[in-house]
Structure formats: C-alpha cells, structure tokens
Amino acid sequence: MAVARYLDRQGDGVRRREIVTPEGIPIQFTLASIGERMTALVIDIAIVMGAVLATVFMAAIASPGKDEWISALALLLVTLSRHFYFAFFELRGHGATPGKRAAGIRVIDARGGSLEASAVLARNLVRELEMWMPLTFLFASSVVWPDAPVWMWVVAGGWLIVVALLPLFNKDNLRVGDLIGGTLVVVQPKVQLRADLAAPTAAKALATATRSTYTFTEAQLEVYGVYELQVLEGLLRGEAAADPGAVSTVADKIRTKLQYTERVPLGQDEKFLADFYTALRAHLEKRMLFGKRRADKHDRAR
Amino acid sequence: MTAVPNLAVPPITGDATLRSVHFRREREGTWRQLEELLTRVHDKGLSGLAAEELAVLPHLYRATLSSLSVARAISLDRALIEYLESLVSRSYVVVYGSRERVRTRISDFLRWRFPAAVRAARWHLALSILFTLAGGVIAFEMVSRDSDTYYMFVDASMASGRDPSAPTSELRDGLYEEQDFNHGLTYFASSLFNNNSRVGIMAFALGFLAGVPTLILLFYNGLMLGAFAALYDSRGLSVDLWGWLLPHGVTELLAIILCGAAGFLLAHALVFPGAEPRLDALRRRGRQAAEIVLGAVIMLFIAGLIEGIFRQTVTSLTVRYGVAGATALWWIVYLGWFGRARARLEGAPWR
Numbered sequence: 001m002a003v004a005r006y007l008d009r010q011g012d013g014v015r016r017r018e019i020v021t022p023e024g025i026p027i028q029f030t031l032a033s034i035g036e037r038m039t040a041l042v043i044d045i046a047i048v049m050g051a052v053l054a055t056v057f058m059a060a061i062a063s064p065g066k067d068e069w070i071s072a073l074a075l076l077l078v079t080l081s082r083h084f085y086f087a088f089f090e091l092r093g094h095g096a097t098p099g100k101r102a103a104g105i106r107v108i109d110a111r112g113g114s115l116e117a118s119a120v121l122a123r124n125l126v127r128e129l130e131m132w133m134p135l136t137f138l139f140a141s142s143v144v145w146p147d148a149p150v151w152m153w154v155v156a157g158g159w160l161i162v163v164a165l166l167p168l169f170n171k172d173n174l175r176v177g178d179l180i181g182g183t184l185v186v187v188q189p190k191v192q193l194r195a196d197l198a199a200p201t202a203a204k205a206l207a208t209a210t211r212s213t214y215t216f217t218e219a220q221l222e223v224y225g226v227y228e229l230q231v232l233e234g235l236l237r238g239e240a241a242a243d244p245g246a247v248s249t250v251a252d253k254i255r256t257k258l259q260y261t262e263r264v265p266l267g268q269d270e271k272f273l274a275d276f277y278t279a280l281r282a283h284l285e286k287r288m289l290f291g292k293r294r295a296d297k298h299d300r301a302r
Numbered sequence: 303m304t305a306v307p308n309l310a311v312p313p314i315t316g317d318a319t320l321r322s323v324h325f326r327r328e329r330e331g332t333w334r335q336l337e338e339l340l341t342r343v344h345d346k347g348l349s350g351l352a353a354e355e356l357a358v359l360p361h362l363y364r365a366t367l368s369s370l371s372v373a374r375a376i377s378l379d380r381a382l383i384e385y386l387e388s389l390v391s392r393s394y395v396v397v398y399g400s401r402e403r404v405r406t407r408i409s410d411f412l413r414w415r416f417p418a419a420v421r422a423a424r425w426h427l428a429l430s431i432l433f434t435l436a437g438g439v440i441a442f443e444m445v446s447r448d449s450d451t452y453y454m455f456v457d458a459s460m461a462s463g464r465d466p467s468a469p470t471s472e473l474r475d476g477l478y479e480e481q482d483f484n485h486g487l488t489y490f491a492s493s494l495f496n497n498n499s500r501v502g503i504m505a506f507a508l509g510f511l512a513g514v515p516t517l518i519l520l521f522y523n524g525l526m527l528g529a530f531a532a533l534y535d536s537r538g539l540s541v542d543l544w545g546w547l548l549p550h551g552v553t554e555l556l557a558i559i560l561c562g563a564a565g566f567l568l569a570h571a572l573v574f575p576g577a578e579p580r581l582d583a584l585r586r587r588g589r590q591a592a593e594i595v596l597g598a599v600i601m602l603f604i605a606g607l608i609e610g611i612f613r614q615t616v617t618s619l620t621v622r623y624g625v626a627g628a629t630a631l632w633w634i635v636y637l638g639w640f641g642r643a644r645a646r647l648e649g650a651p652w653r
Contacts, residue, residue, distance in 0.1 A: 019391075022398070023364065025371050027391045079496045083503065083599065091404060093347065094395050106395055110585075114398035117407050118415075118651070119585075122592030128500065129507035176510055180568065181592070182585030188395070189388035193333065194381045199323045230380045237381065281378050282320050288376065289321075 017172065017184060019112040029186035031173055032105040037185060044099030048081045082132055086124040091117055096188070110172075110184045123181030130176055134160035197236055198278045213268075214275040220258040221283040227296035229284060232277050236270075247273060322377035329369050333386070336362040336393055343396050363393040414641020415651060416597035419590050421637070422650060423563050426570065430562035433517055434555070437524020438531070445532035455529035464530070470537040477539070477546040478617045495606035498554060499599050502561035506568070506595045513569025520562040527555075545619045548626035550609035556633055557601035564591035564598070590650075601633075 015031040056074040089097040095107035095115050107123070109115050137156035167173040172184060235250060251269035254260070254276060264272045284294060339359055342350040351359070370386040377383065420427065444451045449466040456465070464476060501519070508515035534543035567587040575583035608625070616622065 019394075021367065021390075021394055023367055025367050025390075027370070027394060028387055029391055075496050079499060083499065088404075091407070094343075108395060109398070116589060116651075117411075118589035118592050121596055122588045125503055125592055125595055126507045126510070128503040129510070133500075133504070176507075179581065180510065180584055180588030182581075182588070186391075189391050193330075193337075193385040196323055196326055196379055196382065198320050198379065199327070226378055229378055233380050278320070281322070284378055285320060285322055285376060288378070 015171070015173070017186070019108070019110075021112055022114075029108065029184070029189070032103075032185040032187050034167060034173060036103045036105050036187070037167070037173070040097065040099035040103035040105055042099070043102050044086065044097050047098055048085050052077050052081060083125070083128070086127060087121050090115075090120045090124065095120075100185075104188045105185055106188050107183050107185055110178075110182050115183070119181040119183055121181075123177035123183050126177040126180055130163045134163070194237065197233060197274065198281050214262065214264070214272050214279075216258070216260075216276065216279045218283075220260065221280055223258055223297060224280060225294040225296040225299050226284060229277070229280050232273065232280075236273060236277060322373070322379060322382075325372065325376060326379070326382060329365075332362060332365050333369065333389060336366050337389060340389075340392055340396065348396075359393070360397055363390070363397045366390055366393065411593065411596070414644040414648075415593055417637050417640040418642075418645035418651075419593040420560065420563075420597070421642075421645075422590060423567055423594060426563040426566040427559065429566055430520055430559045433520040433562070434524040434527075434559055437521040437526075438528035439524075441525040441528030442532045442535075443528075445529045446536065449533070449536065452529050452533055455525045460526070464533070466533060466536075470539070473534060473537060474539055474542060477542050480614060480617060494609050495603055498558070498602045498606065502558055502598050502602060503595060505558065505561040506564040506591060509565025509568030509591070510572070512573055513566050516562050516565030516569065520559070523558060541619070545622040545626075546613065549613060549622050549629070550605045552626055552629045553601050553608065553633065554605035557598040557605060560594050560598040560601070564594040567591040567594075 017029050017031055018026050019029060020026050052074065055077055056070060059070050059073055086097055090100075090107055093101060096105070100106060107115065107120070109119065134156045137152065138160065163176060167175050172178075174184070178184065232250070235246065248269045251264070251272050254273070255264070287294060336359075339351060339355055339362065348356065366386065367390050370383070370390050373379075373383050373386055441451075441455050445455070452466050458465075464473060505516050505519050508519065530547075531540070531543065534540055568584065568591055571583035571587040572580065578586070608629075612625065613622075616625075
C-alpha cells in the first residue's frame with residue numbers, strides 16, 4: 001500500500017525515513033540511533049533482571065525452606081520474561097517498552113500500516129537467537145554447558161558481534177528481528193507549537209507597532225525565495241542568535257539587495273525584518289496558490 | 303469538545319491577514335486538543351483517556367493530517383509545518399500503534415489465527431515432519447542393527463544411564479518411577495518448559511540462515527527419538543516406552559515440529575521469495591511464522607505440565623495411552639478445523 005522513501009534532506013547526517021500513512025499523506029520519522037537503541041536495551045535488560053530477582057527474593061522470604069518451589073518459579077519467570085517481556089510491552093505501549101520510552105524511541109511498521117501483534121512477536125522472538133543465546137554463552141556458560149570448549153566462546157562471541165553490528169551495515173539500522181517483523185525503530189518526535197511570526201499578535205510581541213510600518217514593492221518581493229524566507233524565520237525566532245549584531249547585519253544586507261530607499265531608524269532593524277518577513281511570506285504564499293513555488297533566490301524558472 | 307473538526311480550507315478574507323495565518327487560527331484548537339490527549343496517552347497509556355476522548359482521537363488525528371497537507375500547500379511557516387509533522391507522527395504511532403486490546407488479541411489468536419497460521423503452512427509442516435521421521439527411522443534402523451551406534455545419537459548427559467549397557471529391569475523401572483509433586487513441578491519449570499521453548503524458538507529463528515540449522519535440528523531430534531525407540535524395542539519394552547513418552551510427547555513433538563515449520567517459512571521467503579521482493583516475502587512469512595511459534599510455546603507449556611506432573615504420578619498404561627490419544631485427537635481437530643469460517647472471512651492476516 002504505502003511505499004516509504006529515504007530522505008536526508010537537511011544533510012545534517014540524521015537519518016530520516018518517510019512513511020506514507022494509510023490516508024496517503026507522507027510523514028517523516030527520524031531513525032533511532034544505535035546509541036539510543038543500546039540505551040533502551042540496557043534499561044530493559046536491567047528491568048527484566050531486577051524484576052526476576054525481586055520476585056525470587058520475595059518468594060524466598062515468604063516461604064523459607066521450599067527451595068524447589070522457588071527455583072521453579074524463578075526459572076519460569078526467567079523463561080517467560082526472556083521470551084515475552086519485549087513483545088508484551090511493545091504491544092501495550094504503542095511500540096515502546098519501558099526502556100524505549102526512557103530513550104525516547106518507538107517501533108513502527110516499516111510500510112506505514114498499523115503495528116501488528118504478529119510483527120511485534122516476530123521481531124522479539126528472534127531476540128533469542130540475536131541476544132539471549134550469545135549473552136548466556138558469554139556470561140553464564142558454566143551453568144548452561146559446564147565444560148564448554150573455547151571454540152564455543154569464539155563462535156558465540158563472533159555471532160554476537162556479527163548480529164550486533166548488523167544494524168550498522170544497513171541504511172535503516174535494522175536488526176534481524178526488524179527484517180523479519182517488517183518494523184523500524186524511530187525517534188519519538190517532540191511537539192512544540194511556536195507563535196506565528198506573520199500573525200498580528202506575534203508581530204506585536206516582536207515589535208511595538210501592530211501594523212506594518214515598512215512597505216515593499218512587488219519587484220522587491222521578487223528578489224528572494226522560500227529558502228531565504230525560512231532562514232529569516234530562524235533568525236527572527238532567535239535560533240542562530242549567537243551574534244547580537246546579526247539582525248542589523250542581515251537587515252543591512254537585505255536593504256542593499258532590495259535597493260531599499262526608505263530610511264530605517266536605529267534600533268528598528270528587527271521591526272524592519274519582521275515586516276519584510278510578513279510581506280515576503282504573503283507574497284510567496286500567494287504565488288504558491290497559483291502553483292508557483294520559488295525554492296530560493298536562484299530559482300528563476302517561473 | 304468532541305465535535306468533528308471542520309476540514310474545509312479557510313476562505314480568503316477581506317482583511318490583510320495572511321491566508322496561512324487565518325488557517326492556523328482556525329485549526330489550532332484541534333491541534334492543541336490532540337496534543338493534550340497525546341500527552342496524557344504518553345504519561346498514562348490509553349487508559350488515561352475517557353471513552354469519548356478515545357473515540358475522538360482518530361478524528362483529531364485525521365483532521366490534523368489534513369491540516370498538514372493543507373499547510374504544506376499554502377503555508378511557508380516552517381515552525382508550523384514542523385509542529386504539524388511531529389504532531390501527526392506522534393499521533394500516528396498511537397492511532398496505528400495498536401488497534402485492539404491485548405485480551406481481544408489473545409482470544410483471536412487462540413480461536414482462529416493460530417490454527418489458520420498452521421493450516422497456511424501445511425507444506426512446511428509436512429517437510430518438518432518428514433525430516434523428523436527420517437531421523438527417527440534412520441536411527442531406529444541403525445541402533446536395531448548395532449546397539450553401539452546408540453552413543454552416536456544420544457550423548458551421555460541426555461541418556462542419564464538409559465543406554466544399551468543398562469539392564470532391562472532398570473530401563474523398565476525408569477518408565478514407571480513415581481516422583482513427588484514438588485519435584486515434578488521443579489522439573490517441569492527447569493528442564494522441560496525452559497529448554498523446550500528455547501529449542502523451539504531457535505528452530506524458528508535459525509530459519510533465517512536459509513533453514514539449514516532448522517533442518518539439522520529437526521533431523522537430530524528425530525535421531526534421538528529413533529535411538530531411544532530402538533533401545534527399548536530391543537528389550538521388548540516398546541509398549542511401555544510409548545506409554546511413557548506419548549502423553550506429553552504428542553504435544554511436545556508437535557510443537558517442536560511446528561517451530562521447525564516456522565523456520566522453514568522464513569527460509570522459504572529468503573531462498574524462494576517468488577514474485578515478491580525478498581524483504582516483503584520475509585516480512586509476510588515472518589509474521590505468520592511468529593504466530594505459529596507463539597502457539598507452539600503455549601503447547602510446550604502444556605506438554606511440560608503433563609510431563610512434569612501427570613507422568614510422574616500416573617503409571618497405568620491404559621490411562622497413559624488414553625491421554626496420549628485424547629491429546630492427539632484434540633490437536634488434530636483444533637489445528638485442522640478451528641476458526642476455518644473466520645479465517646475465510648478475514649482472509650490471510652499476514653500481509
């Protein structure tokens with residue numbers, strides 16, 4: 001149904017993936033990094049271990065002397081949590097185990113559908129092969145196989161390394177479980193709506209007057225495109241506000257470029273830029289309605 | 303509050319306000335409402351929402367999704383588009399994250415999805431049975447001819463004294479040994495369920511390596527069984543052995559064979575994906591296989607209970623065979639016929 005595309009639009013090295021929702025609208029996710037996934041995994045393993053130990057400990061206090069029961073209970077718990085902890089919490093928590101929640105990541109369906117229970121099961125049952133078996137061998141082989149030969153450690157260690165590194169060798173950071181389940185692990189997006197710079201109320205906050213004091217001609221608004229508009233937006237929102245003189249520098253540059261003749265009093269540069277932003281956005285949005293989207297100042301095609 | 307939001311593109315107004323500003327002003331309430339619900343879902347899960355809020359969530363999501371596509375067309379406010387994108391992707395995760403409750407899923411699974419998954423894998427199941435049988439027959443023949451070959455198939459820790467050097471009386475006694483309940487339970491939890499479920503899941507996961515390890519695992523399982531059968535057969539203990547083995551063995555063997563079939567499903571997708579892209583085939587069959595494995599793990603749990611508790615306390619051959627027959631009949635009926643109508647109605651759920 002939906003086909004996902006790869007994006008690396010911003011060129012900042014962050015891997016993005018576009019998913020087409022069942023409604024047919026593309027939305028973007030940032031892929032979780034290996035570090036985030038490791039963090040989540042370590043937290044989850046700690047929770048599993050902690051829960052099992054705590055239960056066994058409490059059972060031991062509650063019924064002293066019944067060692068057989070306790071070891072039976074412990075083993076059952078270990079088995080169940082090892083196989084089903086991840087699947088259970090990913091199903092309940094919209095694709096996030098407690099560890100993933102803490103690390104701010106989630107599992108989603110790679111093709112944009114809903115996250116099926118069978119997909120969650122598939123991606124987590126494979127953990128037995130990917131994670132638990134090699135881990136057991138590396139850390140507790142004396143319990144599982146008393147006189148395990150050295151080559152077994154080499155095999156287990158080698159296997160663990162190959163599987164652990166698999167996510168590094170494909171563009172989606174997929175592990176074997178993700179391949180079989182058809183899933184992706186993405187960063188849980190943050191949400192924050194900021195004021196609209198072109199809205200009168202926002203303009204009031206930025207400058208003293210509510211109405212535009214500076215006006216621009218059609219020709220002056222033809223100089224820049226969407227890219228410049230959004231860089232200006234970033235400047236006005238104080239995103240690159242390292243340099244206090246940036247506002248007047250940019251204002252000067254723009255005035256030169258536009259051959260702007262009207263005098264702008266000292267300290268009014270921000271107001272000038274805000275007005276220019278609003279005027280330019282109005283102009284470009286109007287053009288956009290007629291299907292003419294101007295990407296940047298070099299875009300002269302239309 | 304719960305009204306379905308207005309989806310129309312805002313009209314062009316006479317005042318100087320930008321169309322995109324107007325648009326935002328009109329829709330912002332919807333977004334804020336969605337954002338507020340999402341925050342609560344994030345903190346407390348879906349149970350943090352009242353029934354009507356739960357009902358309005360998908361509407362708010364779709365309205366916001368439509369806002370996003372309108373915004374992409376008419377607005378150049380980068381902050382707004384970024385906000386809508388993240389809001390939509392966050393609610394997408396919730397709306398499409400899980401459709402049914404865990405309880406509904408479990409009952410669906412038991413009523414039709416598991417048997418349907420098994421039926422859809424009947425050829426893989428046949429292959430799995432074939433390899434187990436082949437191992438069994440080969441080992442049986444070899445051990446019957448030369449009892450020393452027994453040691454090739456069953457290692458000392460597995461045999462624990464049950465080997466060709468043991469006297470017949472000892473072998474017989476082993477089959478009718480009674481143990482106390484507590485011991486049986488510990489035994490169940492430790493060696494039976496734990497080990498078997500691990501072997502089963504491995505048989506599935508190893509299918510990823512083109513199914514070769516799965517094949518070896520099944521074949522080896524068959525070899526061990528065949529060797530045991532030959533040993534007891536040579537002492538005239540066949541009837542006693544199967545009486546000891548089958549009450550839980552029907553369920554347990556079937557479960558391991560099912561896991562093998564699941565492994566073959568993965569291998570099938572990888573090696574012979576057919577017209578589909580390999581990853582799509584893997585994803586589709588992987589999901590089907592996962593359901594089979596989950597069912598098999600449940601079966602292993604049942605088998606472990608029978609083996610750990612029932613077998614240690616019941617020594618009557620008639621009862622043992624009765625239980626074996628009953629479980630066999632049950633699994634045939636369950637896996638063969640349960641949920642057929644529902645499966646036909648819903649179609650193959652693995653896409």
